[in-house]
Amino acid sequence: MPARGDVPNTIKLLSELERSWSMFTATWKAVDLFAGMHIWQEQDRSETSSSGASTSEPLNGMFLSTASAGLVAFIAATIGGGGVVVAVLLSVLVVFGTVWTMTGVRARRDVPCFKVLKPIDGTPSEVFLYLMNINNYAVWDASIERASVIHTIDDHSDIIHVVYRPVWIWPFWVTPRDVCLLRYWRRTEDGSYVICVQSTVHPECPPTHSVVRAKCNGGGFIIAPRNQVTAQPDELTSMVTHVVHLDPSGWEGQLLKRFNMVYAFLRPQVLALCGLQEVMEARKYVCPNISEEFATATAHAEEMVASMSGNPHGDNANDANGGGSANASPLKELPTSVPRAMWAEPDSGAMLVRGPDYLTDRRKVPSAPPAFRLVGVDLFQSNKAIEHIAGRPDNIIQQELKRHDAEGTEMPFTFVINFVVPGSPRLNLVLYYQTPHASVLQDGSPFAELMNDFLDGTDEFRNERFKLIPCIVEGSFIVRQAVGSTPAIIGKKLRQPYFRGRQYFELDVDIASSAVANRVVGLVTGYTKKLVIDMGFLVEGQRADELPERLFAQRSLIRLDCPLGNSPSPPQKPHSYDKKDYGYGYGKKDHGYDKKDYGCSYGYGYDKDHGYGKKDYGYGYGYGDKDYGYGHGGYGKGYDKGYDSYGHGYSKYDSYGYGY
Known part of the structure; x- marks a missing residue:
């Protein structure tokens, strides 16, 4: 393999070699027509000067x-x-x-080269990114059994291993083939993308006895944009050229060449663009969440049975996992700070998870629709790292709990994921997911059992099981290379505290706890306005009774504007915890809290709760007839020199206040 420093010269040599490839130099003739798509075959040089007769x-x-x-x-x-x-x-x-x-x-003679052209829905960059994702190969190409990346050379080249399915050619099945390919790609000045593949050798990809090692003589894809002169504003399509130049090898390959049956063998590969077109076109349509509709129908049935039996609330007791009552309210989006246009839920079928027999066949399958639905995204700045965001009195979760209590309904169980991003200022990206109905956690499925084990388990168990699947759908090569697309158990690398409250569970990801993650996120933060980032979350199944896996949540951030977040919920000031930002002792004016409920000089928290972070902040109470306020868990210095009618206890140390 070439050294990393030699890669630019290697790519240059490969580009020069392309000039002799049939992919770029051949003369073509049409040999077949399928669903309106012409299949072209390389014309032999001896045929170029002769007639068809x-x-x-x-x-x-x-x-x-x-x-x-x-x-x-x-x-x-x-x-x-x-x-x-x-x-x-x-x-x-x-x-x-x-x-x-x-x-x-x-x-x-050499095996002929075959080519197809087909317009594909999506911009060249979208199609390119989908084709480059090795996990998608078996989704759109029916001829491929499995594919994997063996070695990443640099930002523009890698080594991949592809195993093809056996092909039926009367009167026998042709043995499966595999190839070890050098794959490299580039973007041309006109906006086109070129992906080239050719056979190579690699010590981590030796031939095996169960399949025959075929030889690729140079093929790949050319993804061209529409002509700007004739393109319509709403037409986002690309012309994709797929070139297949594969020698089957082996004794079967010799027979196929002798009897002119190579095309019959390669036909499934040649027609793979039809599958790509279907997959890309399907992304334009809404994916119906059948599981959610079924859960809702089940809930209605339970209500009818409960009402007929004289038990209007059912037999299930409420619990912190969202064990619901019959009066649980339907899902609706929360009034969070990030605009709706900047977040969405991607297609779950594009993410592969462990299948039911993964422990034996190591095969991954598309995930079922997520059990939790994304209902809101918050992004805001602060001067200190904020954890347990859902427990803050001004957080949307606490506000929703109060609203549901007032309406006599129950808030759906909410899973909160809080990414604590270091920097100046610090950022908090908060994702809110809710269950459409409690039955998704109570139906006895492998997902429900594993999810309950996660919610009720120890932190060690959670750290070993919480898995993240990243995918940069649209972005630069640098960012895509830095982030990657490999699933990761982030609890093994990052500090990941957990918090549980009434009808919610919060998982915080402390990016600052890893220097590597800090650098990667710092790189991504500078490109967020140009990125489309998909991310899936699941609990890893490690035993047979925990499979197949299923995403419990996912999200897509679309060109997120990081500076937009200044405060989690206006009209309050930014939650910086800086003593210069808050006047201590006059809760009614500075903090807007009800004078009857709060008399603490710091202005945070309920009168019994002492707010959040009681170990970090002392609250000097102005209640009672004692001449000083003490800080719960803090220093509690700063004597009161009098009380007003509301019991707010003015401090003579106004610039410092209590508890510091």
């Missing part, structure tokens, strides 16, 4: 020659007194020998 002469001559030889052999054997059986056997041998001799020229 003359090209059929060798075939006619072979037919006449073999028929004549067989007839002569049959007559000779009959006259010689050998009998009919001997005559037939001799004729067959003569015909076979004649065909084998006359097809020897074709067997010595």
